Amino acid sequence: MQAILENIGFTKGEIKVYFALLELGNTSSGPIITKSQVSRSKVYEILEKLKQKGLVTEVIKENIKYFQAASPRRIQDYIKNKEQQLKKEENDFKEILPQLLQKQRLQEQKQEVKVYVGFEGLKSFYNEILNQLTPKDEYLALTFGDKSINHNISLMYRKFHQKRAEKKAKAKILCNKDDKLAIKDMNFSDTPFYEFKITDQIIPTGVAIVRDIVATVNWGKIPRVFVIICKENAEQYGKFFYNLWGKSKKKN
Helix, strand or coil: CHHHHHHHCCCHHHHHHHHHHHHHCCECHHHHHHHHCCCHHHHHHHHHHHHHCCCEEEEEECCEEEEEECCCHHHHHHHHHHHHHHHHHHHHHHHHHHHHHHHHHHHHHHCCEEEEEHHHHHHHHHHHHHHHCCCCCEEEEECCCHHHCCHHHHHHHHHHHHHHHHCCCEEEEEEECCCHHHHHHCCCCCCCCEEEEEECCCCCCCEEEECCEEEEEECCCCCEEEEEECHHHHHHHHHHHHHHHHCCEECC
């Protein structure tokens, strides 16, 4: 019972004093202190808080304060009032959320270089990309060399492209003809808005271009994603990509 009331928002002291009042009825502070085992220095502060919650009433008789517990049904009213307050706070927060997001975007614009470390870092990067994608965006990528590919990597990229397709963002993927494993395991042409081409030219691997972002994945012993956020840089990489794309063959 006490744990439920604590979860609702009552302190241990408030619960002790309220339970004491339920048993004592209309009483002065002395019996409350004895019954609840709450110190005199704290009991008046707790009684005041319970009054504010609508759970204690107070009258003065012959210059002595007497307190009485309100019906436990008032706790239901307290919960409803709390729900209404939370709803109001939620609505108030929704009003300032666009401003907070704008502040974050401005900060991200200042941040031109990021590094994500480990496989979890790689997943974090792609989740952040997914959060930004719109149907107007296009994801361009130069696939990894065969030595970098394993089941977990392939599965992660499949999930990424499934979610990308749900957002109706296009993807163009370019792979070197000698990367047989990449051609087999990194071709997700079964997902919508996806094109896959093969080139016979030597290309950098593990490069992704989207929006103002150019990301390069360096595997080594610990995967790292080096991200540069720069519109001009992304445009130059995009031109390089499309130059190769126009000379490459579509994979059937």
